[in-house]
Amino acid sequence: MSRATVFLVDDHQLFLSGVRAELGDAVDVVGAASDVDAAIEMIRERVPDVVLVDVHMPAGGGARVIREIGASHPDVRFLALSVSDAPEDVIATIRVGARGYVTKTIGPADLVDAILRVREGDAVFSPRLAGFVLDAFAGAAPPAADPELEQLTPREREVLRLIARGYAYKEVARDLGISVKTVETHVSSVLRKLQLSSRHQLARWASDRRLI
Amino acid sequence: MSRATVFLVDDHQLFLSGVRAELGDAVDVVGAASDVDAAIEMIRERVPDVVLVDVHMPAGGGARVIREIGASHPDVRFLALSVSDAPEDVIATIRVGARGYVTKTIGPADLVDAILRVREGDAVFSPRLAGFVLDAFAGAAPPAADPELEQLTPREREVLRLIARGYAYKEVARDLGISVKTVETHVSSVLRKLQLSSRHQLARWASDRRLI
DNA sequence: CCCGCTATCGGGAATGTCCCCGAGGCGCGC
DNA sequence: GCGCGCCTCGGGGACATTCCCGATAGCGGG
Numbered sequence A, B: 001m002s003r004a005t006v007f008l009v010d011d012h013q014l015f016l017s018g019v020r021a022e023l024g025d026a027v028d029v030v031g032a033a034s035d036v037d038a039a040i041e042m043i044r045e046r047v048p049d050v051v052l053v054d055v056h057m058p059a060g061g062g063a064r065v066i067r068e069i070g071a072s073h074p075d076v077r078f079l080a081l082s083v084s085d086a087p088e089d090v091i092a093t094i095r096v097g098a099r100g101y102v103t104k105t106i107g108p109a110d111l112v113d114a115i116l117r118v119r120e121g122d123a124v125f126s127p128r129l130a131g132f133v134l135d136a137f138a139g140a141a142p143p144a145a146d147p148e149l150e151q152l153t154p155r156e157r158e159v160l161r162l163i164a165r166g167y168a169y170k171e172v173a174r175d176l177g178i179s180v181k182t183v184e185t186h187v188s189s190v191l192r193k194l195q196l197s198s199r200h201q202l203a204r205w206a207s208d209r210r211l212i
Numbered sequence C: 001c002c003c004g005c006t007a008t009c010g011g012g013a014a015t016g017t018c019c020c021c022g023a024g025g026c027g028c029g030c
Numbered sequence D: 001g002c003g004c005g006c007c008t009c010g011g012g013g014a015c016a017t018t019c020c021c022g023a024t025a026g027c028g029g030g
Helices: A013-023 A036-046 A061-072 A087-096 A108-119 A129-138 A154-164 A169-176 A180-194 A199-208 B013-023 B036-046 B061-072 B087-096 B108-119 B129-137 B154-164 B169-176 B180-194 B199-208
Strands: A005-009 A028-033 A050-054 A077-082 A100-103 B005-009 B028-033 B050-054 B077-082 B100-103
Touching: A005 A013, A005 A036, A013 A028, A013 A108, A028 A036, A036 A050, A036 A061, A050 A061, A050 A108, A061 A077, A061 A087, A077 A087, A077 A108, A087 A100, A087 A129, A100 A108, A100 A129, A129 B129, A154 A169, A154 A180, A154 A199, A169 A180, A180 A199, A199 B199, B005 B013, B005 B036, B013 B028, B013 B108, B028 B036, B036 B050, B036 B061, B050 B061, B050 B108, B061 B077, B061 B087, B077 B087, B077 B108, B087 B100, B087 B129, B100 B108, B100 B129, B154 B169, B154 B180, B154 B199, B169 B180, B180 B199
Parallel strands: A005 A028, A005 A050, A050 A077, A077 A100, B005 B028, B005 B050, B050 B077, B077 B100
Antiparallel strands: none
């Protein structure tokens, strides 16, 4: 197989040339850009195997590059390279379609290895980061005790769950073995506590928090 | 740090003793079980660092072990060990809470390494399998043009989107610059075409398909 | 030209939802 | 014991949703 073609996107010029120098021999750097719009245009033109992209950039960040190119060029793989190891950043980046996420503390040899593995379709993460994605995927709510949810009583949470799933009051009442009136009471409490004004918004609230 | 304590779950006795023999020195095998119920009971008792679990077993499979133990013992990590490398199996297993998934073709040294990495909180996958999880996580929906959605007119889809976001008819009407009555008509059509019976189920339908 | 599809509205009625008022029982801590 | 929060219910009213019935208008194909 020929050498991997790689495109670099980073708004820090110095880092860009550093990476380019380190990668020089091992892969074929076909281009680089330091802003989002230029990156999108050049990537469309050169169609590299792998795009090494910084997550934090002006004008939409690396996420916009991944989203736009991913939609039109599904064969291009993305490896995110970031200073941040925050779960939100990792998850958000994977969600838009990156196949890997490594921090900038990575060494040159490991970076080359990561690029090659991403090209082969593998997923590559700095050691601790993979767990974030799996936690998000599996639900992993236990450590994320929502303070909004905390103030609801157990019964209210039960009712909320069913309402959010699209059940009518009558069905909730039958499922829980209580009267429709009691369901109304619980829903009213939930709406008041969550500062909402209708069961429709309630369904959306729950869906946003993946409680269903 | 002391040696990792590991519990084995597999319905094939021969494989079980094989794994036990191979792991013998490197980790501390604190027990093994060849059916789901026995496994759950013994794991609750011995609380190992890592549970090495076969995915395909009678009485619920490894998934049930992971789900039940995971709910009561969040510190216990699971490494799935399976003959299958099918995306459905991998995704389903990760979804219930496993932190890694390797196929039974793995060698002893790599298996030990995988167990230790899982204990540290890393996620471990056989090379090609990680991509499955990321694909599922990123949505990977674009090629899946929903036939149910296909039969809706553009205007109906527009109304559906807003309804699913928790808007009241009145708000939808204002947003689209039409009367509430027209919104009603569209909603009626959508409900009929999708075989649903209320706007609440509609919200759930849309949320299931990530249209919001 | 007419037919079908789509989008736009209306009246009216049944039902569901939301909120206001009130009430009693139960458990828990001070 | 007494208060307080939780869960349970009811009446009644305002409003929203759903489904009937009907109508008009544009637009494209046979």
